[in-house]
Amino acid sequence: MNLLHHPLLVQCLAAFQGPTELVMVMEYVAGGELFERIVDDDFEHTEPSSTQYMQQILEGLRFMHGQAVVHLDLKPENIVCVSPGSHWLKIIDFGLARKLNTPVKVLHGTPEFMAPEVIAFEPVGFSTDMWSVGVICYILLSGESPFQGDNDLETLSNITAAQWDFEEEIFSEISQQAKDFISQLLQKDPRRRLSSVGALLHPWLQQPQPSSTKALSKERIKQFLMRRKWQVPGEMMRTWGWGWLWWDSVASSRGQAELGRLLTVLSVHLPAGLGCSPEEDQASGSLPLRGPSFSKLLTDQEEEEGGSTVASGKAETSVSMAVLPQPGPPRAAGDRGAADGDKTSCSASHGDPASLG
Numbered sequence: 001m002n003l004l005h006h007p008l009l010v011q012c013l014a015a016f017q018g019p020t021e022l023v024m025v026m027e028y029v030a031g032g033e034l035f036e037r038i039v040d041d042d043f044e045h046t047e048p049s050s051t052q053y054m055q056q057i058l059e060g061l062r063f064m065h066g067q068a069v070v071h072l073d074l075k076p077e078n079i080v081c082v083s084p085g086s087h088w089l090k091i092i093d094f095g096l097a098r099k100l101n102t103p104v105k106v107l108h109g110t111p112e113f114m115a116p117e118v119i120a121f122e123p124v125g126f127s128t129d130m131w132s133v134g135v136i137c138y139i140l141l142s143g144e145s146p147f148q149g150d151n152d153l154e155t156l157s158n159i160t161a162a163q164w165d166f167e168e169e170i171f172s173e174i175s176q177q178a179k180d181f182i183s184q185l186l187q188k189d190p191r192r193r194l195s196s197v198g199a200l201l202h203p204w205l206q207q208p209q210p211s212s213t214k215a216l217s218k219e220r221i222k223q224f225l226m227r228r229k230w231q232v233p234g235e236m237m238r239t240w241g242w243g244w245l246w247w248d249s250v251a252s253s254r255g256q257a258e259l260g261r262l263l264t265v266l267s268v269h270l271p272a273g274l275g276c277s278p279e280e281d282q283a284s285g286s287l288p289l290r291g292p293s294f295s296k297l298l299t300d301q302e303e304e305e306g307g308s309t310v311a312s313g314k315a316e317t318s319v320s321m322a323v324l325p326q327p328g329p330p331r332a333a334g335d336r337g338a339a340d341g342d343k344t345s346c347s348a349s350h351g352d353p354a355s356l357g
Contacts, residue, residue, distance in 0.1 A: 001094065003067040008060035010080075010092040029090055031081025035140075035225055039218045042085075046216055047178060048209035049087070050140050053079075054181075055205055056089045057133060062196040064091075065126040072096040072106060072124065074132035075113045076139065077228075100125065111152045111159075112145055116188050119156050127190035130199065134185025141178060142170045143220020146186065162188040173214060177204040 001012035001024070014025040031037065034053060038045045057079060064071060071078075073096040082088040098104050103123040115131035117124055138146045146164035149155040158164070164186060166179055181204040187193045194202065 003069055003099070004064060004094065006060060006063040008056055008090055009064065010090050010094075029080050029082060029092065031083045031086050033077055034079045034081055034089060035076045035221060037081050037084075038140075039222050039225065044215070045218055045221075046213050047141065047175060048213055050137070050178075050216075051205055051209055052087060053089060053140065054133070054137055055200065057091065057136070058196050058200050058205075060089075060091045061126075061129055061133070062200065064097075065129070065196050068100050069094075070098055070100055070104075070124060070126055071129050071132075072098060072118075073109055073113075074129055074136065075110050076136060079136070098124075111155045112148055114156070114159060115190070116160055116162065117190055119160050125190060126195065127193045130185050130193045130195065131187075131190075133199070134182050134193075137178075137185070138164075138182050139221070139224060141174050141182075141216065142167075143217065143222075143224050144170055145224065162186070170220070173216070175204070177202075177207070180204070 001015075005011065010029060011027040012024050013027060016023040037043050057074075061071070061074075071091065071094065073093060074091070078091060078093045080090055080092055082090060096106075096108055098106070105121050105123055106118060107121065109118055113132045113135050115124070115128045117128060135146060138144070144167070147155055147158040149158050166174075166182075171179060181194075181199070181202050184192075184194045184202070185199065199205070
């Protein structure tokens, strides 16, 4: 997280490290998931507005990839709005992210958004994130998931075969440039996919979009969200350990000792639905542009002035805390990115946090 200081990425403001746990104080993001906001009656959903969302996602990824960090779990739940009503986005949840110092193979992720090379247990790279971007864009414009099967194994099989198309009834109102953008991301061969830089230069994102255009249907996105909500309990388990089942049923010949390399997931949960003022929506300059500070884990419970309490216990006890930093002056209205810098929340997790160095 020390490498990921950018207004389009959720920020880690401080951290406390102990022998068996890491407590991270995270930036508080109040706007909720992008797809949840899109289906609101007062939220515009058009192809031009979709290009704005994709540009922000790609700008965040360009910075990450420039730091040699790959996210590995990009999905709609991890794209959130800065505040209610805001069109500024942030990428969250870096629990599966890796720094690519050496060739990396992984056995984790969310099946619906995983790239073919992950399923094949081949080395991942920045293009692995770009596949997920293609899936997100496909769903954003259509409300349909390109590889979703009746179960995880069928979904993974569809991805491996790279079987997908643009259904005429659904994509009839989507521009050819948008479809070309998706097609250049959903390439089975990672070497043929657009990079984050290349995607930002694609004509779909570069050419001016019409000021008024027909609104896209939200009904299929609502159905997509409903299906995802029903999948949440199982999906959390699949994100942690789908590889156990897949390894046993498909790739057992490669040796199950490799399963020990599965990362421990450090999840950051960001509450939604709490209001922010327009001034707060512009206050992206209020967050400190420095790495989180590490200290020894607190061992006692102390009462501070004003009645607030900082609590901690033994090594196996989780720690939670709230920090209310003084907000800095807002940026000019034209500046890119935003952050609700006057509220932060903290979550604790057990396991090895060293995947990001």
